[in-house]
Amino acid sequence: xxxxxxxxxxxxxxxxxxxxxxxxxxxxxxxxxxxxxxxxxxxxxxxxxxxxxxxxxxxxxxxxxxxxxxxxxxxxxxxxxxxxxxxxxxxxxxxxxxxxxxx
Amino acid sequence: xxxxxxxxxxxxxxxxxxxxxxxxxxxxxxxxxxxxxxxxxxxxxxxxxxxxxxxxxxxxxxxxxxxxxxxxxxxxxxxxxxxxxxxxxxxxxxxxx
Amino acid sequence: xxxxxxxxxxxxxxxxxxxxxxxxxxxxxxxxxxxxxxxxxxxxxxxxxxxxxxxxxxxxxxxxxxxxxxxxxxxxxxxxxxxxxxxxxxxxxxxxxxxxxxxxxxxxxxxxxxxxxxxxxxxxxxxxxxxxxxxxxxxxxxxxxxxxxxxxxxxxxxxxxxxxxxxxxxxxxxxxxxxxxxxxxxxxxxxxxxxxxxxxxxxxxxxxx
Numbered sequence: 001x002x003x004x005x006x007x008x009x010x011x012x013x014x015x016x017x018x019x020x021x022x023x024x025x026x027x028x029x030x031x032x033x034x035x036x037x038x039x040x041x042x043x044x045x046x047x048x049x050x051x052x053x054x055x056x057x058x059x060x061x062x063x064x065x066x067x068x069x070x071x072x073x074x075x076x077x078x079x080x081x082x083x084x085x086x087x088x089x090x091x092x093x094x095x096x097x098x099x100x101x102x103x
Numbered sequence: 104x105x106x107x108x109x110x111x112x113x114x115x116x117x118x119x120x121x122x123x124x125x126x127x128x129x130x131x132x133x134x135x136x137x138x139x140x141x142x143x144x145x146x147x148x149x150x151x152x153x154x155x156x157x158x159x160x161x162x163x164x165x166x167x168x169x170x171x172x173x174x175x176x177x178x179x180x181x182x183x184x185x186x187x188x189x190x191x192x193x194x195x196x197x198x199x200x
Numbered sequence: 201x202x203x204x205x206x207x208x209x210x211x212x213x214x215x216x217x218x219x220x221x222x223x224x225x226x227x228x229x230x231x232x233x234x235x236x237x238x239x240x241x242x243x244x245x246x247x248x249x250x251x252x253x254x255x256x257x258x259x260x261x262x263x264x265x266x267x268x269x270x271x272x273x274x275x276x277x278x279x280x281x282x283x284x285x286x287x288x289x290x291x292x293x294x295x296x297x298x299x300x301x302x303x304x305x306x307x308x309x310x311x312x313x314x315x316x317x318x319x320x321x322x323x324x325x326x327x328x329x330x331x332x333x334x335x336x337x338x339x340x341x342x343x344x345x346x347x348x349x350x351x352x353x354x355x356x357x358x359x360x361x362x363x364x365x366x367x368x369x370x371x372x373x374x375x376x377x378x379x380x381x382x383x384x385x386x387x388x389x390x391x392x393x394x395x396x397x398x399x400x401x402x403x404x405x406x407x408x409x
Contacts, residue, residue: 002123003132009312009363010133010177014336017328017348024324026212027222032324033246034229037238040246050314051127051155066315066330068221075228081157084231092227100216129365131312133339145295148367166366181343184358190366 005058006050028067035070044077052076109165109193115141117169117196127155130195134187138199139171142188150192165193253323255394257288258371261321262397263389266376276300279371283321292320294367299360299399301375306353308346308361308399309370310338318369322394329398339363349401372399377406 024032038044052073053061064072078084111117121136129151144167149160170188173180215223232238264286265272275282279298283290290296296318299307311317312335317325328334337345342361343353353359362370374396380388391404 004128006313007128007132008332008336009131009310009338010340011336014333017331017333017337017345019326019328019349021327025222027218027225029247029250030229030243031225032250033243034225034232034238036246036250037242038232041238041242043237045154045157047127047151047154047160048157050151053314054127062332064221065219066327068219071221071225071228075224078228078232083235083237084228088231089224089227092231093224096223096226096230097216100214129313131363131365133312134363145366145368148294151366166368168368170360177340181341182353182355182357182359185342186358186360187339187363188360189363190368192366 004054005056005061006054031067031071031074035074038074043083044081048077049073109144109147109167111141111144111165111167111193111196111198113141113143116199117141118199119169119191120195120197127152130191131189134171134176134189134191137171137176139169139175141167142170143168145190148192167191167193167196169196250324253320255322255397256389258318258322258394258397259389259392260286261288261371262373262392262403263385265373266388267385272373275373288321290320293318293369296321296369296371298371298373299362300373301399301402303375304356305358305360306346306351306399306402307370307372308338308342308359309364309372310335310361311364312336312339313365316364316369318371321371322397326394346400349395351401372397374399374403377403
């Protein structure tokens with residue numbers, strides 16, 4: 001067992017605090033709202049979301065942005081609870097990507 | 104906020120268990136094994152270690168505000184009376200003389 | 201299918217340029233609504249609820265506490281009830297504590313494990329509060345953090361850092377700046393910044409231009 005990758009209080013090597021702020025993108029506002037709505041409906045608890053983030057691979061955790069981590073946790077919990085499957089999400093995303101055009 | 108009857112009361116010296124448990128733990132690594140004192144009794148709450156896995160969080164655990172001297176936590180401090188205070192559940196605390 | 205009122209509030213990126221997970225939330229939302237797990241209204245309500253939560257709520261509470269010592273006592277004793285008195289909906293907070301700064305004591309709040317924050321009072325936390333650097337340094341070097349935010353404290357002031365690891369949410373009640381005795385409550389509220397209610401800095405000494 002070892003210290004979780006999220007359990008970072010007191011770890012050395014932290015630099016100056018970047019005080020710049022960014023206006024939230026549409027997708028971040030949506031992630032926030034879906035997360036809160038799932039909580040309000042009693043479908044998942046904040047504790048489950050935290051645990052899902054903690055179970056992520058350390059590198060993935062540090063490389064993702066804040067709301068990307070939320071989205072990954074929402075997906076993990078919804079799949080765990082058999083509310084959605086990864087295949088369904090992949091398929092629906094594929095359909096949207098066709099609509100949105102290629103990067 | 105109510106102060107339910109838990110094992111500890113304000114002023115009691117306590118040491119955070121120096122343990123490493125699997126699962127979802129809300130006792131930060133940096134405070135494990137450190138000695139401080141009970142500042143406040145917050146009352147009983149559902150156990151996040153159980154809630155995190157979709158279980159019901161029962162039985163409730165007593166939550167405390169535990170204060171530590173910065174010097175005791177880090178071995179050094181900038182301000183001589185500086186403190187760090189952490190919200191810790193009873194099952195992570197041992198009574199200390 | 202993909203554009204609803206919930207899309208209209210933030211910074212717009214062309215969707216095909218979004219990262220993998222950013223795109224995924226649109227698919228997840230669509231499926232949840234299709235399956236009746238959530239409604240569009242559920243989501244829209246949350247967007248609106250979040251927009252209504254802002255540091256101005258906290259500033260109002262603090263300014264009122266500065267001018268009315270009986271209210272300040274009520275705010276410290278039962279913060280949710282005091283919020284309700286001021287028409288601020290703090291019902292969503294499980295438990296809530298107000299930490300009063302004095303000449304000799306300053307408080308600072310962090311969540312080292314994630315990003316717990318009094319959202320129902322202050323709205324979303326700033327990016328820096330959620331950053332790894334803040335979460336790592338706040339508990340071990342609070343004075344260094346405060347200096348970055350412009351607050352340099354002498355050794356005879358006690359700094360108390362709260363790591364909010366459980367269901368309690370913390371709001372710092374900053375010290376009323378000197379020389380503000382004749383300020384109106386509305387003007388006092390302008391001195392109470394979000395950062396002063398997290399505790400990394402004091403309230404502003406004068407109204408910003």
